[in-house]
Structures are given as structure tokens and as C-alpha cells.
Amino acid sequence: MNLTLRIWRQxxxxxxxxxxxxxxxxxxxxxxxxxxxxxxxxGLVEQGQAPVAFDHDCREGICGTCALVIDGVPHGPLRAxxxxxxxxxxxxDGDTITIEPFRAKAFPVVRDxxxxxxxxxxxxxxxxxxxxxxxxxxxxxxxxxxxxEAETAFDAAACIGCGACVAACPNASAMLFVAAKVGHLAHLxxxxxxxxxxxxxxxxxxxxxxxxxxxxxxxxxxxxPKSISVRFIAxxxxxxxxxxxxxxxxxxxxxDG
Amino acid sequence: MNLESKVxxxxxxxxxDRHRFEMKLVNPANKRKFRVIVVGTxxxxxxxxxxxxxxxxxxxxxCFQDSARRAHSIAAQGxxxxxxxxxxxxxxxxxxFYDTVKGGDFRARExxxxxxxxxxxxxxxxxxxxxxxxxxxxxxQLANRSFGGAxxxxxxxxxxxxxxxxLLGCYAGLNRQIAAGRVTMHPRSEMLDLVLVDGVARGIVxxxxxxxxxxxxxxxxxxxxxxxxxNVFYLSTNAKGCNVTATWRAYKRGAGFANPCYTQIHxxxxxxxxxxxxxxxxxxxxxxxxxxxxxxxxxxxKRPPDGIPDAERDYYLERKYPSFGNLAPRDISSRAAKxxxxxxxxxxxxxxxxxxxxxxxxxxxxxxxxADRYGNLFEMYQxxxxxxxxxxxxxxxxxxxxTMGGLWVDYNLMSTIPxxxxxxxxxxxxxxxxxxxxxxxxxxxxxxxxxxPYTIGHWFATARLAPVTTEHxxxxxxxxxxxxxxxxxLAIGGSRSPDSFHRELGALMWDRAGxxxxxxxxQDVVARLPALREQFWTDVRVVGGGEELNAxxxxxxxxxxxxxxxxxxxxxxxxxxxxxGGHFREEHQTxxxxxxxxxxxxxxxxxxxxxxxxxxPVRHKEPxxxxxxxxxxxxxx
Numbered sequence: 001m002n003l004t005l006r007i008w009r010q011x012x013x014x015x016x017x018x019x020x021x022x023x024x025x026x027x028x029x030x031x032x033x034x035x036x037x038x039x040x041x042x043g044l045v046e047q048g049q050a051p052v053a054f055d056h057d058c059r060e061g062i063c064g065t066c067a068l069v070i071d072g073v074p075h076g077p078l079r080a081x082x083x084x085x086x087x088x089x090x091x092x093d094g095d096t097i098t099i100e101p102f103r104a105k106a107f108p109v110v111r112d113x114x115x116x117x118x119x120x121x122x123x124x125x126x127x128x129x130x131x132x133x134x135x136x137x138x139x140x141x142x143x144x145x146x147x148x149e150a151e152t153a154f155d156a157a158a159c160i161g162c163g164a165c166v167a168a169c170p171n172a173s174a175m176l177f178v179a180a181k182v183g184h185l186a187h188l189x190x191x192x193x194x195x196x197x198x199x200x201x202x203x204x205x206x207x208x209x210x211x212x213x214x215x216x217x218x219x220x221x222x223x224x225p226k227s228i229s230v231r232f233i234a235x236x237x238x239x240x241x242x243x244x245x246x247x248x249x250x251x252x253x254x255x256d257g
Numbered sequence: 258m259n260l261e262s263k264v265x266x267x268x269x270x271x272x273x274d275r276h277r278f279e280m281k282l283v284n285p286a287n288k289r290k291f292r293v294i295v296v297g298t299x300x301x302x303x304x305x306x307x308x309x310x311x312x313x314x315x316x317x318x319x320c321f322q323d324s325a326r327r328a329h330s331i332a333a334q335g336x337x338x339x340x341x342x343x344x345x346x347x348x349x350x351x352x353x354f355y356d357t358v359k360g361g362d363f364r365a366r367e368x369x370x371x372x373x374x375x376x377x378x379x380x381x382x383x384x385x386x387x388x389x390x391x392x393x394x395x396x397x398q399l400a401n402r403s404f405g406g407a408x409x410x411x412x413x414x415x416x417x418x419x420x421x422x423x424l425l426g427c428y429a430g431l432n433r434q435i436a437a438g439r440v441t442m443h444p445r446s447e448m449l450d451l452v453l454v455d456g457v458a459r460g461i462v463x464x465x466x467x468x469x470x471x472x473x474x475x476x477x478x479x480x481x482x483x484x485x486x487x488n489v490f491y492l493s494t495n496a497k498g499c500n501v502t503a504t505w506r507a508y509k510r511g512a513g514f515a516n517p518c519y520t521q522i523h524x525x526x527x528x529x530x531x532x533x534x535x536x537x538x539x540x541x542x543x544x545x546x547x548x549x550x551x552x553x554x555x556x557x558x559k560r561p562p563d564g565i566p567d568a569e570r571d572y573y574l575e576r577k578y579p580s581f582g583n584l585a586p587r588d589i590s591s592r593a594a595k596x597x598x599x600x601x602x603x604x605x606x607x608x609x610x611x612x613x614x615x616x617x618x619x620x621x622x623x624x625x626x627x628a629d630r631y632g633n634l635f636e637m638y639q640x641x642x643x644x645x646x647x648x649x650x651x652x653x654x655x656x657x658x659x660t661m662g663g664l665w666v667d668y669n670l671m672s673t674i675p676x677x678x679x680x681x682x683x684x685x686x687x688x689x690x691x692x693x694x695x696x697x698x699x700x701x702x703x704x705x706x707x708x709x710p711y712t713i714g715h716w717f718a719t720a721r722l723a724p725v726t727t728e729h730x731x732x733x734x735x736x737x738x739x740x741x742x743x744x745x746x747l748a749i750g751g752s753r754s755p756d757s758f759h760r761e762l763g764a765l766m767w768d769r770a771g772x773x774x775x776x777x778x779x780q781d782v783v784a785r786l787p788a789l790r791e792q793f794w795t796d797v798r799v800v801g802g803g804e805e806l807n808a809x810x811x812x813x814x815x816x817x818x819x820x821x822x823x824x825x826x827x828x829x830x831x832x833x834x835x836x837x838g839g840h841f842r843e844e845h846q847t848x849x850x851x852x853x854x855x856x857x858x859x860x861x862x863x864x865x866x867x868x869x870x871x872x873x874p875v876r877h878k879e880p881x882x883x884x885x886x887x888x889x890x891x892x893x894x
Contacts, residue, residue, distance in 0.1 A: 158418065
């Protein structure tokens with residue numbers, strides 16, 4: 001199949017970017033989307049042109065590195081999918097496909113389709129952990145965890161940190177991501193001692209990074225490659241309010257709460 | 258080259274305890290004076306960086322990915338072994354030790370393997386305390402399954418993403434230490450060289466992959482946790498970024514490279530579909546618990562699978578290995594698939610595939626139960642192949658997956674370069690010639706959580722290190738060399754992309770040094786590689802500059818190192834004139850195609866020393882002795 005690609009080109013964070021059109025010829029429907037871009041790049045290199053920069057690594061849908069907005073939708077047209085697991089059989093011969101980076105104030109463009117998602121790391125550094133040092137952990141079976149509760153924790157822990165939720169949100173909110181991280185540990189007995197502190201710190205870090213607030217558009221859930229449910233956002237809001245009350249802070253003190 | 262293993266004396270059960278007592282300690286108040294450089298943030302590097310920082314050392318951690326959480330350990334699907342014996346089915350430290358030594362085809366160091374089995378249980382405790390959501394039973398206890406040829410259920414798992422969950426556990430530990438100021442994290446940074454001062458590893462040179470800036474980092478020890486080299490075959494289950502550069506640079510600075518020919522070809526991957534293929538996707542080996550592997554009995558049978566009656570199917574693993582059946586170890590299953598395809602009985606486009614069929618399990622257990630066990634894997638398969646494995650058998654074929662060889666390390670996980678420690682897949686020590694399923698995660702975390710934090714202290718307490726800064730002439734020299742190499746790659750301006758060279762190398766290696774090897778093919782590889790390297794250095798084309806994000810430049814540097822490393826792999830495979838584990842030499846097999854080891858000549862670790870550019874490498878040996886698990890022929894019949 002033959003395609004027209006409109007790809008966002010931007011040399012670095014400081015220069016302005018633009019959509020540039022390319023023709024992709026003889027694309028096999030069995031190619032993955034990223035393999036289609038590999039072939040395009042191969043051709044660009046042969047012509048001495050700068051290849052399109054895009055982030056990718058495992059190419060099996062788990063590392064969370066690949067991050068393209070395809071025809072306006074993060075990770076493209078399939079539900080519960082990552083860009084690397086999208087295949088060209090999802091497109092028709094003659095299609096024009098627009099490819100852009102994940103856009104958000106907290107995800108500045110590094111080059112072309114690569115963005116800087118270190119804001120996600122910083123939110124997790126603020127409290128996304130259980131403070132247990134190596135050694136001295138009790139026997140793994142000492143604390144039973146009910147299967148249903150463990151499964152719920154897992155549903156949240158399945159988040160691959162790609163940032164599609166942010167890219168899909170009109171407010172560039174990171175609520176689904178942060179809620180997944182908070183929810184994972186909040187559903188486990190090991191996460192209880194720091195539960196209040198964790199949610200307060202992570203939400204505060206999220207705000208500081210410049211992510212917008214949640215207005216229940218639910219676009220995040222629709223594009224999440226791991227189908228993380230927005231119920232975790234509701235749970236996080238509840239956890240946050242309770243934690244703030246316990247600390248004697250009125251919830252209203254959060255600027256945009 | 259000094260290959261003293263430093264394995265302590267005494268019975269194997271007491272060696273690690275004894276060693277822990279005999280090692281010198283660093284006073285708690287002095288720990289903060291030591292800086293450790295950890296390269297790689299997968300399970301081994303991430304757990305080591307977090308644990309060392311918890312002890313009070315200052316850690317500089319590096320990864321080439323944009324976040325530490327994306328290191329390739331994340332892609333591990335199946336599980337992690339531990340000798341917990343929760344199912345009461347007869348497991349023990351001794352059994353895990355025994356299985357691992359035997360599974361490695363008697364080419365691993367006994368004392369290391371025993372220690373691995375010993376600390377395995379504590380890993381699970383640690384991970385659960387961190388909040389790793391392992392699979393559980395209704396009573397709230399941890400669930401276990403049998404995995405990859407084990408006859409006990411010792412594998413802990415987290416749906417099909419055990420690797421991601423374990424990695425998120427140590428990434429969380431790492432984040433806690435970053436927040437505490439004890440770890441300085443350097444993402445999007447690639448190690449380009451190792452720096453030695455007075456013969457001791459004292460730092461690294463890196464390239465910031467965003468700005469292109471080349472910089473030095475000094476420390477009191479360097480830890481490489483940079484994974485394996487399966488991408489030497491171009492197509493593998495590894496992430497695209499996985500590379501040999503860090504370990505290869507260390508080798509060129511004097512670190513011994515052990516057993517580079519030990520590569521693991523995983524039996525259950527999705528077959529290649531075309532020339533554009535950029536990687537191969539693993540389907541978890543756990544599928545073999547309920548899937549049956551078969552090919553048509555007759556060569557050239559083109560009927561669709563449901564049109565082939567049972568009598569005309571060859572369930573070859575069940576036929577050849579009745580006691581292990583479809584769960585035969587990886588090396589054996591892979592070779593059996595190749596054998597079937599070589600005989601013209603392969604299925605799918607190009608005939609390089611075998612069926613993994615769930616028909617009988619679905620009939621026995623019901624579709625819902627199969628969906629519960631493997632639903633996400635079935636979905637992934639369907640997404641990639643556009644075929645529904647509930648209706649049509651999966652097609653699978655072996656693919657390079659893991660590399661048992663790596664930098665040689667002693668019992669303290671230190672390489673032949675003083676101060677340079679190597680952990681996880683990057684070292685050679687625990688899996689011998691073949692790794693058992695669910696043992697990679699165990700080894701990475703054992704090294705990082707429970708072994709290196711002890712042994713590195715002994716190094717600091719005994720090494721008497723003089724202060725060194727990046728102003729030292731050796732850092733300047735290494736930086737200049739790295740910059741010159743980058744400039745050289747950019748200046749060639751040839752006609753071929755780095756990727757095209759990588760593909761050519763991969764095709765050659767897969768053909769001649771892949772699942773089955775022979776002297777002629779390996780000699781051919783050794784003979785052809787110099788010309789391919791020459792062509793690379795005169796005809797590669799890297800577009801763009803050095804002082805910007807430039808993926809082509811990164812790839813070119815990695816391919817250049819693979820082109821050199823590949824020759825060492827082939828030389829080692831040629832030198833090891835026997836079949837063992839993942840290393841199968843066609844000259845050494847029984848009439849029915851089983852591997853034949855030669856313990857009289859090859860019961861040793863082959864350790865290669867760099868002989869200088871253009872000169873042949875020198876092979877040294879560390880003899881292996883088996884005092885606890887008697888040398889025997891592996892049999893899974």
C-alpha cells in the first residue's frame with residue numbers, strides 16, 4: 001500500500017516545528033507502524049536527509065517508550081494498544097496519516113516526535129514507593145493479600161508510564177497516571193503506612209510539573225494501552241481528601257482542587 | 258590474566274555465609290565517602306543502585322533510555338524462580354541449585370549457583386515488601402507455577418509482565434534514593450568508555466544522548482549492569498537499544514570476556530514475516546504448559562492445521578522427550594523446531610514455524626480458563642499476526658533471547674579489572690551454557706540486592722584507593738578518543754545506513770553462529786567479518802551532527818562494536834569443539850541429534866583477553882569442578 005505521511009518535524013526544544021509531508025511506498029500490511037517509519041528513515045538517510053526522530057525500544061508494548069499521536073489519537077486507532085503494536089493493516093491504501101508527538105506543557109519536545117517525560121519520574125520520586133530497604137523483609141507469605149485486592153492492585157500497576165493519558169487529555173492532566181501509581185500501592189497492605197503521605201506528595205508534585213487538572217473527559221482511559229480504569233482517579237481523589245483532612249489541611253487549599 | 262575465582266573453601270552450603278563473615282566491612286560513617294557508578298538500570302543495575310544508596314554510598318546511575326523504568330528487564334514475561342517450596346512439592350535450595358547446574362549443562366561455577374539458589378527466597382520477600390503484585394491464591398497466599406522444564410512449581414509471576422512489576426519495584430527503591438539525594442540519575446546517557454587509573458576502574462565516559470555532550474564521571478567503583486548481546490543477531494527478542502558497547506569497551510580496556518558463544522535461542526517466538534522485520538516477539542514459555550507443539554508428519558504438507566488429522570501430526574517434543582514433553586528445556590526445544598523445519602515440515606510463510614496448539618487444552622479446560630491463564634498473550638499474538646489462537650494454532654519459531662556469556666567475574670562479581678564489577682546478564686557466572694526459564698530475573702536481583710552490596714564493601718575496605726577526579730589525564734584521553742570516534746563516524750558519509758550493516762551482520766551470525774554451528778561456518782564468519790568492518794568504516798552514512806539527538810549516530814556506534822564483538826563470539830564457538838547447552842556444534846551430536854559434551858577437554862570457562870586492535874585475542878581457561886552435582890549427560894527423555 002502507498003501512504004502519505006504528515007510528520008511533525010522540530011529540530012530541538014527551542015526551534016519551531018512544522019508538519020512535513022512524505023510519501024511512503026510499498027508498505028506491507030504486516031509491518032508495524034514503527035517498522036513503516038524505519039523504512040521511511042532508511043530512505044531519508046539514503047537521500048542524505050535527517051531521519052525522523054522517534055522514541056521506541058522494546059517494540060512489544062511494555063516499556064512505554066513509543067509515544068506517537070496518530071491522526072489525533074495517542075497510540076493510534078486501536079483500543080488498548082501501544083504505537084509499536086499497531087500494524088499497517090489498520091490503515092487503507094492511499095490514506096494520509098498525521099503523526100505528531102505527545103503534546104503537553106510537562107512533556108517538552110526534544111526533537112521531532114521525541115518528548116521529555118522526566119516529569120513522570122519526578123512525580124514518582126516524590127513518593128511513589130514503599131520505604132523498605134533491602135534486607136529484613138518478612139516472609140512473603142506472612143501477610144496474606146486477598147486475590148481480588150491483589151488483582152485490583154495489579155490493574156493499576158499495569159501502567160507502563162507512556163503518557164498517552166496526558167497526551168489525550170484536553171487539559172494535559174496526568175491524573176490517570178498518578179492515580180494508577182497511587183492506586184497500585186493503596187490496594188496493598190504493604191502500602192498502608194505511607195498511604196496519606198504518598199498521595200499528598202505525588203499530587204503536589206504533579207501540580208508542580210504543570211500538568212492540568214482532571215475534568216472527567218475520560219479521554220485518558222480511552223487511549224490507555226493497559227486499559228487502566230478512571231475508577232482509580234476517583235479513588236485517588238478520595239484518598240487525597242481523606243489524607244488532607246487527617247493532616248488538618250482543608251482540601252480547598254489545593255489551588256485547582 | 259588472573260582468573261582466581263576467589264571461591265571460599267568449605268562445603269558449598271557454607272561458602273557464602275563464611276565469605277560474608279570474612280569480608281571486610283566499611284564503617285557506616287565512611288560509606289558516604291565512596292562513589293559508585295552503576296551503568297544500566299534494569300533489574301540488576303536498578304536493585305544494586307537502590308541497595309547501595311540505602312547502605313549510604315553515593316551512586317551515579319546511568320541508562321540510555323529516557324527513564325530508568327524502561328530498561329529491558331521490563332519485557333520479561335514469565336516469572337521468577339525461588340526455592341520457597343510454598344507448594345510443598347519437594348523444592349529446596351539444593352534442588353534449585355541442582356537443576357540450575359544441570360540445566361546449564363555443567364558449564365557454570367557451582368559455588369555461584371548455590372549462592373544464587375540460597376538468596377532466591379529473600380528476593381521474593383523483598384519484592385513483596387516493595388509492593389510487587391504477584392499472582393495470589395484465594396486464601397491470599399502467593400501462587401506458583403511450574404515453568405520452563407522444572408518439575409516443581411517454584412515460579413512466582415505477575416500475569417504476563419513479571420519483569421515490569423519487579424522492575425517497578427526496584428525503580429521505586431531507586432526513586433526513593435534519588436529523592437533522598439543519594440542517587441544521581443543520568444537518563445538518556447550512553448557509556449562510551451571505561452576509564453582506568455593505575456590499572457583500576459575509576460570512571461566512565463558518557464554521551465548525553467539529547468545534547469550530544471561527551472562527559473566523564475569518576476568514582477571508586479564501576480558496576481556494569483548493561484545486559485546481554487543478543488542483538489548481535491539483529492533480529493532478537495531484545496529491545497532495539499540493547500547493545501554490547503559497555504561490556505565490549507571494558508573488554509578492550511582489559512576485562513576478560515567469558516564464553517561469548519553461549520547464546521540462548523528461545524523456542525517460542527512469533528516467526529518473521531518479512532524483510533522489514535525489526536525485532537522478534539517472544540510468546541511466554543508458560544504457553545508450553547498447556548499448548549502442544551507439532552508439525553505435519555509429512556514434509557511439504559500445505560493443508561491448514563485443522564485439515565490435518567491427529568494421525569498425520571508429529572507432536573515431536575512429546576515423542577522425543579516423553580517425560581518432559583512440551584516442557585523440555587529451551588535449547589532442546591529450539592533445536593527440535595529447527596530440525597523439523599530443516600526437514601521441510603515447517604509451517605507458515607517460508608516454512609520457518611511450528612504449531613503451538615491449544616485445541617486440546619481448550620477442550621479440556623474450557624476457553625474461559627485458557628483466557629484467564631493466557632488472555633493477554635493471545636491478544637498480543639492476534640494483534641501481531643492477525644490470527645486468532647483460540648481458533649488456529651499459534652505459529653512459533655526460535656529466536657535469540659538471552660546471552661549466558663558475558664564479562665568474567667570472580668565470586669565477588671568483580672571482573673579481571675580491579676574495581677570493575679559486572680552483574681546480571683552482563684556477567685557470565687550463573688547459567689553456564691543454558692539458562693533455565695525464570696532464572697534471569699532471579700539472577701539479576703540476586704546480584705543487585707543481595708550479593709554486590711556485600712562484596713563491593715570488601716573492595717572499598719581493602720583497595721586503598723587514592724582520590725581521583727575527572728581532571729585526571731586518563732579521563733581526558735578517553736574523552737578525546739570517544740569524541741574522535743564520533744567525529745569519524747559522522748565524517749564517513751558513505752552510502753549505507755547503520756541499520757543495513759546491522760542486518761547484514763545479523764543474517765550472517767544467525768546463519769552460521771545461531772542455533773547450530775559447525776567449524777566451516779564459524780571459520781567463514783571469522784574470515785568475512787574484517788571485510789564487513791572495513792566496509793562499515795568506509796561506507797556507513799550517518800546523517801546529522803554529534804551535538805544533537807541523533808539516533809543514527811547512537812546506532813552506528815553500537816553496530817561498530819557488534820561488528821567487532823561478533824568475531825569473538827565466532828572464535829569462541831569455533832574454539833569450543835563440543836556441544837553444550839545453547840552452543841550446538843553439529844560435529845558433536847548423537848545419532849538422534851542430542852548434544853554431546855566433551856568434559857575431558859572443555860569443562861572450563863573460556864575467558865578471552867583483548868590482544869590489541871588487529872591482533873588475535875588470547876584464550877585463557879578457568880577450570881570448572883563439580884563436587885556436588887556429579888557430571889552427567891543431561892537427559893529429558
